Amino acid sequence: MTRIPVVENIMSANDQIAAENRARLDAAGVYALNVMASPGAGKTALIEETVKRLAGRLRLGVIEGDLATSLDAERTEAAGAVSVQINTGGNCHLEGWMVRDALARLPLADLDLVIVENVGNLVCPSGWALGTHRRVLVASVPEGDDKPYKYPTMYHGVDTLVINKIDLLPYVTFDMERFRRGVETLNPGLTTFALSCRTGDGLDAWVTWLAEQVAVYRAERAEAAR
């Protein structure tokens, strides 16, 4: 009895749906992020602050992935983004088909940027493509400086890193140099932002950079369409 092929089939089906999601986003000219993190690192807080700061500049949609409740979608909706909540039941990560169904519920023609918040989990989400353009990992200071070493697959597989809760640095043991060395080994040159969603420190640099990514994406799409 061979079980591996079943897993391979499921994964390639997911990759295909992810490619379809990407094509759908590109057809609408919408840039998309897949935001991943441990539970409680501050994904939702980061999205809330991003939505507020981009109000009037970019039109945002948010897809929230959680085992249960619509608490996060209520928060991002209140912040000003059209929001869709996915409840995975017991599933520990988002998959392509869940995002496909959520995209169908968003007014893509009226949006510039979609932020997908994955289930809080430093392991499983890294293995599943969703069709987004960029994978963003939110780390947080109270989690400790050893996390890159202990969760290498996640740290290796992302395109951008946000280090949240830097306001807690005086109150916890966190060696930023040790943390950054671990990141650099796994993912050299990774674009990194250190910030605090609580105090607002560092958020402007993140939001400015994100708006630039959307502008670059649009310019590339326009160039490709000529």
Next chain:
Amino acid sequence: MTRIPVVENIMSANDQIAAENRARLDAAGVYALNVMASPGAGKTALIEETVKRLAGRLRLGVIEGDLATSLDAERTEAAGAVSVQINTGGNCHLEGWMVRDALARLPLADLDLVIVENVGNLVCPSGWALGTHRRVLVASVPEGDDKPYKYPTMYHGVDTLVINKIDLLPYVTFDMERFRRGVETLNPGLTTFALSCRTGDGLDAWVTWLAEQVAVYRAERAEAAR
């Protein structure tokens, strides 16, 4: 093509191995905990402090589960516990066979208590029995007061809750009443300890309770053996 039975077969095989692990622990008269949490909630710090405080009273073994590195086993070994590191590769949770192999490397006849530290993950470990006597969840204040609502399977399935990092309460937004209401709904009457591994606050109550659990277990084993 039916896939569910494959999952069922795997799970029941795990349950059988877990039962064998339990029998092995009971034959040696060793009490065992399965400690679960988000990455960075402080599982290893709690185990370190527990090992130090029980030195001379109970003989401890520790089984550390991580995707990669032996950082945690080095910490608990330094604290004074015989320690075995399991590296799961990419696996997001411990399974019965991993603990079986680790138990074979511990001198059970010379131990009173084995603490198993699961992979940092608030979702997947809850579905896999390891053969331990008690499942302990470590929550931490900076994760936020919404976690019971968002990870109900984990909060529902444990026997004991430790709320760590209470020293950070002045610096973060955490409504203890909201948190406790969520826990009470999912797991009424759950034995709970609030503490800080950093300041030592609340650790004595936890350690005293844990030593009592070992004593009660031993008395029950002795009674059963008569």
